[in-house]
Amino acid sequence: xxxxxxxxxxxxxxxxxxxxxxxxxxxxxxxxxxxxxxxxxxxxxxxxxxxxxxxxxxxxxxxxxxxxxxxxxxxxxxxxxxxxxxxxxxxxxxxxxxxxxxxxxxxxxxxxxxxxxxxxxxxxxxxxxxxxxxxxxxxxxxxxxxxxxxxxxxxxxxxxxxxxxxxxxxxxxxxxxxxxxxxxxxxxxxxxxxxxxxxxxxxxxxxxxxxxxxxxxxxxxxxxxxxxxxxxxxxxxxxxxxxxxxxxxxxxxxxxxxxxxxxxxxxxxxxxxxxxxxxxxxxxxxxxxxxxxxxxxxxxxxxxxxxxxxxxxxxxxxxxxxxxxxxxxxxxxxx
Numbered sequence: 001x002x003x004x005x006x007x008x009x010x011x012x013x014x015x016x017x018x019x020x021x022x023x024x025x026x027x028x029x030x031x032x033x034x035x036x037x038x039x040x041x042x043x044x045x046x047x048x049x050x051x052x053x054x055x056x057x058x059x060x061x062x063x064x065x066x067x068x069x070x071x072x073x074x075x076x077x078x079x080x081x082x083x084x085x086x087x088x089x090x091x092x093x094x095x096x097x098x099x100x101x102x103x104x105x106x107x108x109x110x111x112x113x114x115x116x117x118x119x120x121x122x123x124x125x126x127x128x129x130x131x132x133x134x135x136x137x138x139x140x141x142x143x144x145x146x147x148x149x150x151x152x153x154x155x156x157x158x159x160x161x162x163x164x165x166x167x168x169x170x171x172x173x174x175x176x177x178x179x180x181x182x183x184x185x186x187x188x189x190x191x192x193x194x195x196x197x198x199x200x201x202x203x204x205x206x207x208x209x210x211x212x213x214x215x216x217x218x219x220x221x222x223x224x225x226x227x228x229x230x231x232x233x234x235x236x237x238x239x240x241x242x243x244x245x246x247x248x249x250x251x252x253x254x255x256x257x258x259x260x261x262x263x264x265x266x267x268x269x270x271x272x273x274x275x276x277x278x279x280x281x282x283x284x285x286x287x288x289x290x291x292x293x294x295x296x297x298x299x300x301x302x303x304x305x306x307x308x309x310x311x312x313x314x315x316x317x318x319x320x321x322x323x324x325x326x327x328x329x330x331x332x333x334x335x
Contacts, residue, residue, distance in 0.1 A: 004179075005178075011169070019075045030134070030136040043063070102123040103118050106127060122156055165178055188281050
């Protein structure tokens with residue numbers, strides 16, 4: 001593992017450069033504020049009169065159309081959703097690029113799967129904070145920073161990695177650690193984690209557990225607490241200190257149940273299904289399917305989402321959460 005610390009940062013590599021943040025959503029907003037507070041010249045590229053354009057201007061940034069921002073900038077951070085990047089780049093950014101510009105992505109999907117093909121005279125880098133935008137901003141304001149992945153796909157200038165590390169440092173990432181990776185590794189592991197564990201795997205495990213208890217005659221409300229509500233308690237422990245901390249804070253009975261029953265539920269067959277998921281990601285099959293689904297207007301996506309949100313666990317959970325107002329506290333760190 002190549003880990004960059006403050007001693008490795010060449011801050012001069014970004015000095016005097018104009019950084020355009022194209023896409024003023026959760027990540028874009030955090031990047032813009034952190035970069036500006038770190039002393040960099042930041043402009044925002046956003047659709048004229050769109051909500052993000054209004055917010056960025058209100059928060060003191062010079063706002064231009066994506067095309068104008070790209071033309072004015074030396075370093076262009078593309079922070080829009082994956083499926084919007086191809087048209088954005090081809091229709092609004094490519095024409096304004098100059099020799100030595102840097103194009104940055106926070107996720108490697110568009111480059112790895114050939115959705116975006118930058119010209120050979122620009123640097124292409126990846127800077128991916130390992131946390132949502134609100135956390136990136138909040139930790140920066142506390143004098144800390146979330147870990148960040150960096151990668152270089154194309155080094156036309158010879159200084160692409162220096163600028164990538166300097167940008168990550170300006171987000172506060174040297175506090176948490178800047179780890180070198182590749183576009184392929186970041187993209188494939190990110191997609192796999194989302195599908196097999198963090199979103200797809202976890203949500204299915206929760207729903208299947210809930211339905212198993214209800215099917216056996218237990219109250220849906222009790223099943224909800226045991227299979228959905230208490231997930232946060234365990235995830236927080238895992239997040240803070242891995243398996244070791246989780247084992248320290250759960251009961252001996254819970255630990256023994258973990259040891260003897262966990263492998264009965266998540267086993268070799270599960271691992272084989274995970275390998276299939278990873279194979280689809282590595283081959284590009286998932287990417288092709290997702291692109292086609294978008295081009296078709298998301299019919300399958302919308303149908304599955306609607307079905308998921310109509311499940312009993314969602315209906316029961318909504319009623320229970322309504323009695324727990326502390327769950328709806330404001331999460332924004334831009335107050």
